[in-house]
Amino acid sequence: RVVYSSAIDAYCRCGEVNGAYQIYEEMVKQGHAPNVVTISIFVNALAKDGKYHEAECIIENSFDGSWELDTIAYNTYIKAMLDSGKLYSAVSIYNRMISLGVQPSLQTVNTMISVYGQGGKLDKAVQMFKSAQSLGLSIDEKSYTNMISYYGKAGRSQEAFILFTKMKENGMRPGQISYNTMLNAYAIAGRHHEAENLFEDMKSDGHPPDSLTYLALIRAYTEAHEFCKAEEAAHRMQKEGISPS
């Protein structure tokens, strides 16, 4: 069964969902019942392929009580609903998971932060972020970056920066993505002075700016109506040989 499931996964990763399905049929014909892993693989592949409706059908059918869905299966389902934009379904699957006593993992938390963040429910996202501690999960750089991003999108750059600071206090070195995300939070809020400072910190911290770094910096200036500085930054980017995204 492991061999069949792995083969199905391999087909899916090549975008050959149909080939995967043939293996699936053969597997069933040989008397090997599909298990939770097989289902997760299919749901994941269908969702990545944009076939959300089919993914949802499999998910719904798997709720008939005959499956012992585990943490990864629920994570896969929640992610599929997030990607399809069905945030309400994502939440309801999460609630189901909790009420059935399935342990959330850090990935569950990170995905749910995105679900709430994209749904504009920043307070819920924060709640999720904080709940990680009580679940005994240690927040990673992704969790912080995710939260920083949503604070930023809500125009709350000061709270974003508090998290950015806390991340460093907890011994995590922000990488390029974290810096870009924090920079973007300042950009949305038009805080160009803070953005400039962070831009310098980023470089001295050993992270070379990329096109997204400059995009954020330029946006910080334009949001603040500092158009000359925006143009300067754009020139500096070109001079450094970075092509715009």
Added chain:
RNA sequence: AGCUUUAUCUGAG
């Protein structure tokens, strides 16, 4: 054997 290769832009829902 399966789940965030997470950040930036525009539009649709």
